[in-house]
Amino acid sequence: MTDSYTVGIDVGGTKIEAVLVDGMGVVRVCERMAARGGADRVVADCARLARMVAGPYFPEVQAVGIGIPGQVDPTTGHVANVVNLAIVDVELARLVSQALGGVPVHVENDVNAAALGAAHMLDRGSETVAFLNFGTGLAAGLVYRGRLLHGASGSAGEIGHIPVDPNRFECPCGQRGCLETVCSGAAVATLWPTGKDDPPMPDLLAKAKAGDPAAQRVLAIVKHAMGDAVQMVTQSVDPELIVVGGGMAKTGQPLLDAIGEEVQARGRRCPFLESLHIAGRLRLAPPDEPIGAVGAALAAVHVSV
Template identity: 40%
Template sequence: MGVDVGGTKTDVVLTDGSGVVLQRHRVPSGQGNDEVVAAIVAAVARVCSAAGIQIEDVDSIGVGLPGAVVDGVVTHAYNLGVERLDVAATLGAAWGVKPVVDNDVNAAAMGAWMLTGEGSRSMAFLNLGTGLAAGIVLDGKLWRGRRGAAGEIGHITVDPTGPLDAEGMPGAIETYASGSGIVRQWGGTATAEEVLRAATKGDPAAEVIRDRLFFGVASAVRVLVLTLDVDEVVLGGGLTKWGEPLIAGTRAVLDEWQERSAFLASLGLSDRVAVLDSDEPVAAIGAAMMGAGRG
């Protein structure tokens, strides 16, 4: 069983041992500890019912959530309204089976690693969703860091005079290159998709936000390559549904930097960027595989 808890939806899958999805169900994630847990429990119960099994019948359970995760405890999951939640203990008490719990982007990175072909290459999965973070796979193993914060590059400031994030920090990558950041810059009730559509139609304010998006994604790619020298940065998450304009705009920024710097040109930043071309529930599959001992 794999559970992907995102900023807006909770996606649950039942898979076989190789990650093939047998059942799937999605529900809104809710806000706050109690609602987040209730959504997980309800979605898992629905999948079990559809499969004709009990939760005790599954071989393993993996859960991915935003925020820093250490020993089954998630902290600072701001998109969920969660400051601290012992996910492993809480769900273990509800199910009688203790799940493996990790960061949601780590789960997505493991799912992307499997779907794009496993091997000895290094990869960073850059999730462009409600928030922004990266999952890092080095020689087939996830790199989590000392406190589970490896890949939380959305908090890096790339412009000290830029727009403020939810914590009041200026010019953070996540503010430029995430759904919540786009909405925060725009103001009002429009979605990120609506803002980008307005940019396509020539709205000047939306065009500024769109160009900041390209800059933010390119900045994230540069950070990941310069710090880890990964073979590939794979883009995933809801914003990638915009398609070719996103990758073209990002590569244009990278190309401009490479024209200015012989060193950056030697690294081939543009050539290391790819978009995950899959309709599969990547993070939920990755969570299932992590629960089964992968990664």
């Protein structure tokens, strides 16, 4: 059996991370570099990193997968509206493939790529895994039997724009009271401004624990919204694992505990919820692991076989 390799690349707003994955799904090489804005630079940097991680194995690379934020069409490889990287639109798959001498390139939404990578690294035995990305926004990635569930129009898991409270905040999407307006990094920063560059969630949790009534009020809103997010994925696809990821997951165990408390409190009021044992399904995304890049590589393998 000849070894086959796949390259996975996770393009973020501040850094690009790439891995070389072998035929057994094991990460052999990992490299990262600072991200640069502009479609031409993103194409060039993806191609450069792919060659860098592949090194002498480049001729054996079967496919390259790229995870990137914005509006991504995995079937065409077209990417649009990546605000952080100043991309209006770009034929990302075609251009990176061209720069790599024709290697097939597959592009995924970054949350979906992270979902696939987290499912692979945490527990390959689970049939269904839901990945909740509490990042600047909120979205879920759904993995079924090791494959991504995109849905008919690619919007499966876009729970951030489900309105949960019409009396609350307007959402840039045009609706009112979307879950994302109370349950995302940006929402917590608005509800609990720390006035510093520090992420607000650890401060909010610490102040609430110390008895600050304002912090407790805000935390109750955020916890309720996180509980809604968890219930939405649980009651839609009944996953074995619910992975908490995204920037807010850097808060670590205290965040997972807060979500666990919320779902357990709901369970005490509702025997049906209690019977689902939701808190036991919660996991933190593996910190410091290149889950986005690994997932991008796995997604590319699935379409190239």
